[in-house]
Amino acid sequence: MPDLQRTRDPERWDEEEPPTLTTDVTIEQPKTIITRNQSPDIAFDRSINAYRGCEHGCIYCFARPTHAYHGLSPGLDFETRLFAKPTAAALLRQELDRRGYTPAPIAMGTNTDPYQPIERQYRITRGILELLLETRHPATITTKNHLVTRDADLLSAMAALGLMVVNVSVTTLDRRWRAPWSRGPRRRASGWRRSACWPSAAYRSTSSSRRSSPHQRP
Numbered sequence: 542m543p544d545l546q547r548t549r550d551p552e553r554w555d556e557e558e559p560p561t562l563t564t565d566v567t568i569e570q571p572k573t574i575i576t577r578n579q580s581p582d583i584a585f586d587r588s589i590n591a592y593r594g595c596e597h598g599c600i601y602c603f604a605r606p607t608h609a610y611h612g613l614s615p616g617l618d619f620e621t622r623l624f625a626k627p628t629a630a631a632l633l634r635q636e637l638d639r640r641g642y643t644p645a646p647i648a649m650g651t652n653t654d655p656y657q658p659i660e661r662q663y664r665i666t667r668g669i670l671e672l673l674l675e676t677r678h679p680a681t682i683t684t685k686n687h688l689v690t691r692d693a694d695l696l697s698a699m700a701a702l703g704l705m706v707v708n709v710s711v712t713t714l715d716r717r718w719r720a721p722w723s724r725g726p727r728r729r730a731s732g733w734r735r736s737a738c739w740p741s742a743a744y745r746s747t748s749s750s751r752r753s754s755p756h757q758r759p
Contacts, residue, residue, distance in 0.1 A: 587646075587647050591653070591665040594618070625665060629668065630668035655682060656682075670699070673699065674704075680705060685710045
């Protein structure tokens, strides 16, 4: 193992926060909103992504290459050139009303975080949850953003009916190792306390292995 040393970069050493990036949002008008898969390696057969791209900018995100399908970079474009689907709830209602539709849990937060910062403005995720609660349709959410606590009323009501599981991803509690544009660990931890009324799990990964550690909520 080589002897590693920290080297001072005079241009970046004193910066406590990453530089501010400008986010550009394009309105997308899809024809359908439920994405289906038949992979035996995936635990769900349907999902919804209210957005394309993600402001959290996790370097390890497997969804980054999908931005190349739109002629955009899987790098900074994935984090700053986003797509929003404001008609998602209306499209979902049409699909749920189709003859022969069979309910099964819809996974939210598969390719993009449903509670990334632009959700504050567009409220697409909340609109989807309102419809899911109205129709008593099961779903799961995976997020790393404290904004999930905004919808505690809907999530708690769905959880009481056995319709909702919330997964909170935890990479680290050390601010020095967090994803550049994600919420700080203390802010996220306060969201866990708020979510104690929902059936949920926190997922933790280590540098040596990527394993899931579910923590039961009281």
